[in-house]
Amino acid sequence: MADSITPEQVLDYLADVDYPADKDALLSAAERSGAPDEVLRSLRAMPPVEYRSRAEVVRSVRVDPTPGRPSGLAAEQARTDAPPRVAEHMRTPREG
Structure with missing residues (x-):
């Protein structure tokens, strides 16, 4: 990624998500919130499962740890x- 993102930044764009939510719902919410390409790429790289909480999203989204x-x-x-x-x-x- 050109600009590194943190899990907290990803979650900022998912503030209006009602869980459980699938990957498509997360992507739609991030797009509505004006998420940058780096966040959208990270969400697209997640497995296509139903996420029960923000914590599950954080565990699945790919971000640079440092x-x-x-x-x-x-x-x-x-x-x-x-x-x-x-x-x-x-x-x-x-x-x-």
């Missing part, structure tokens, strides 16, 4: 080996 992280750092973190269950954005890159 907005503003330089792309070089993100690439290095992706290549870095880490113990199991260490998220990519929390890995310490190798030095040198």
